[in-house]
Amino acid sequence: xxxxxxxxxxxxxxxxxxxxxILSKTQRKTPTEVHKQYAIGRIRQFYMKKVKFTQQNFHDxxxxxxxxxxxxxxxxxxxxxxxxxxxxRDHYKLALGQINTARHLIDNVSKDYSRLIxxxxxxxxxxxxxxxxxxxxxxxxxxxxxxxxxxxQVRQHLSRLPSIDPNTRTLLVCGFPNVGKSSFxxxxxxxxxxxxxxxxxxxxxxxxxxxxxxxxxxxxxTPGILDHSLEDRNTIEMQAITAxxxxxxxxxxxxxxxxxxGYNLNQQYELFESIKPLFQNKPLMxxxxxxxxxxxxxxxxxxxxxxxxFEAEKIPVLPMSTVTEEGIMKVKTEACxxxxxxxxxxxxxxxxxxxxxxxxxxxxxxxxxxxxxxPCIPPAVLAKRKGQSxxxxxxxxxxxxxxxxxxxxxxLDLQKNWxxxxxxxxxxxxxxxxxGRNIADYIDPEIMEKLDALExxxxxxxxxxxxxxxxxxxxxxxxxxxxxxxxIRERRQILKKEAQERHRIKTRLPxxxxxMSGKKLKSQMxxxxxxxxxxDEKHFSxxxxxxxxxxxxxxxxxxxxxxxxxxxxxxxxxxxVRDVSMASQTRKxxxxxxxxxxxxxxxxxxxxxxxxxxxxxLFSGKRKSGKTDRR
Numbered sequence: 001x002x003x004x005x006x007x008x009x010x011x012x013x014x015x016x017x018x019x020x021x022i023l024s025k026t027q028r029k030t031p032t033e034v035h036k037q038y039a040i041g042r043i044r045q046f047y048m049k050k051v052k053f054t055q056q057n058f059h060d061x062x063x064x065x066x067x068x069x070x071x072x073x074x075x076x077x078x079x080x081x082x083x084x085x086x087x088x089r090d091h092y093k094l095a096l097g098q099i100n101t102a103r104h105l106i107d108n109v110s111k112d113y114s115r116l117i118x119x120x121x122x123x124x125x126x127x128x129x130x131x132x133x134x135x136x137x138x139x140x141x142x143x144x145x146x147x148x149x150x151x152x153q154v155r156q157h158l159s160r161l162p163s164i165d166p167n168t169r170t171l172l173v174c175g176f177p178n179v180g181k182s183s184f185x186x187x188x189x190x191x192x193x194x195x196x197x198x199x200x201x202x203x204x205x206x207x208x209x210x211x212x213x214x215x216x217x218x219x220x221x222t223p224g225i226l227d228h229s230l231e232d233r234n235t236i237e238m239q240a241i242t243a244x245x246x247x248x249x250x251x252x253x254x255x256x257x258x259x260x261x262g263y264n265l266n267q268q269y270e271l272f273e274s275i276k277p278l279f280q281n282k283p284l285m286x287x288x289x290x291x292x293x294x295x296x297x298x299x300x301x302x303x304x305x306x307x308x309x310f311e312a313e314k315i316p317v318l319p320m321s322t323v324t325e326e327g328i329m330k331v332k333t334e335a336c337x338x339x340x341x342x343x344x345x346x347x348x349x350x351x352x353x354x355x356x357x358x359x360x361x362x363x364x365x366x367x368x369x370x371x372x373x374x375p376c377i378p379p380a381v382l383a384k385r386k387g388q389s390x391x392x393x394x395x396x397x398x399x400x401x402x403x404x405x406x407x408x409x410x411x412l413d414l415q416k417n418w419x420x421x422x423x424x425x426x427x428x429x430x431x432x433x434x435x436g437r438n439i440a441d442y443i444d445p446e447i448m449e450k451l452d453a454l455e456x457x458x459x460x461x462x463x464x465x466x467x468x469x470x471x472x473x474x475x476x477x478x479x480x481x482x483x484x485x486x487x488i489r490e491r492r493q494i495l496k497k498e499a500q501e502r503h504r505i506k507t508r509l510p511x512x513x514x515x516m517s518g519k520k521l522k523s524q525m526x527x528x529x530x531x532x533x534x535x536d537e538k539h540f541s542x543x544x545x546x547x548x549x550x551x552x553x554x555x556x557x558x559x560x561x562x563x564x565x566x567x568x569x570x571x572x573x574x575x576x577v578r579d580v581s582m583a584s585q586t587r588k589x590x591x592x593x594x595x596x597x598x599x600x601x602x603x604x605x606x607x608x609x610x611x612x613x614x615x616x617x618l619f620s621g622k623r624k625s626g627k628t629d630r631r
Contacts, residue, residue, distance in 0.1 A: 015145035055110030078246035170249035177224025183322035258293035283338035
């Protein structure tokens, strides 16, 4: 994987958004209430905290930007030159330098104004110094608008660059425009590069990946290169030149033998000669593409002379066609093998190989005399080999041999080799699933023996007369347990019934029932044949009297206001007060001190809740419809 991940660079806001983010965070994260009654030291700390908090936020944000963007002196030369081609090295360094300078200026502004606020003697002067400090910081950031905008464009372009690992195994495809470079890459990798019948379809570097010999390879498709001087080449061509100059890769120079790209073979050879210094110390191959249009054997004498020049320089020429895929795999295999050989040779020349070779020692035995000592095989081993050869001669007839012998008439029969007691059982149909259950789970191989033993046991019980005795076989202990269990069940039922009765709603007189007098009750009862002997009618309407609440045995002590208290502890509002007038005066002073807090609904000095729904610093000034700029 690539060690450079430019997609993690944070978004660079514009100067106006930068200021809004920092000032809003300062407003949200720092105290917002200060009064002139506070001590001057407290007021200074209040405004100094705002200045330092704003400076720290600017410092952290700018430092994050400087750390995320790659430093051209620290990254791989390929990426350094590529960024120089795409974004201009001087412009890039200048933008980062201006951001760094702005960070130092903001730090100095904070340091200077914090020193001035330390000697301010009023709230107004502290506030004006804070306002001036934040204003100077914002002015410094407004001047960096162009640098921030440029860096944001660089970040967006860097995030779209392909992840190229400069140190891994790489195949680099180059050549004139429209010769078939992207088509070759689409064939050998999983990439999907756009292919069109016009020049410069590919305007930047594209990366695809493939596997060869259980290794991961990357294939880079470069934009087309034209044959002119280095100073005349544009940004698109310089990307290909940068890749050729810095990547250790196998170079595939693609040529169009059909000349449909608009350039003849001589022009393509001249381009090869002009960029030949970039191919030094790299495996190089010539890919003669589009042999499906003009076969390689039917080339003109001039074309054959061009390819003979490559052969004279010992550069292999491989014909291929991206349409019919002829020669594609051969080109891929040859390029990968050549690159692997070069990489192994390079590592062998390095220092690490010498260090390892110094630790290794291979012992080679030296000949002690001229006597010939042929290998000796014991006779037992030879006899065993002869026996094994005889056994191998009697080869077992396999099912495969039977199949080849019978041909179409062969039917596979897996049941013929079953080891059963009776051979007639081999072809019986055995259901595997019965009523949704697997029969094999319920098969007991000893079921017949168990059944015979059970039948013998039953015969013995019948002969012994076990079933002739009608009396119970239970002993006295079992009977006692049964009686106790019956009693427990009966008692449980009774308790259950009582509980249901307790929870049942009792009958009550309806509210519409009329009150009946004693005389009327006596007359109705006499009509029913019931004589009431008592003449006293008072007990008919007498209700049950409520019992009085028991008075406490020891009365608790109360003060003059009726508050129960202990006789040994004095309340806090009375402690240290001489008389009633002094107590009323202390209550009045307490209410006066809380009056200002109560006006704003504050819990105390530490309550910093802003009850205003629309704070002035966010909604000041009149804005027309569609305009949201408040600064």
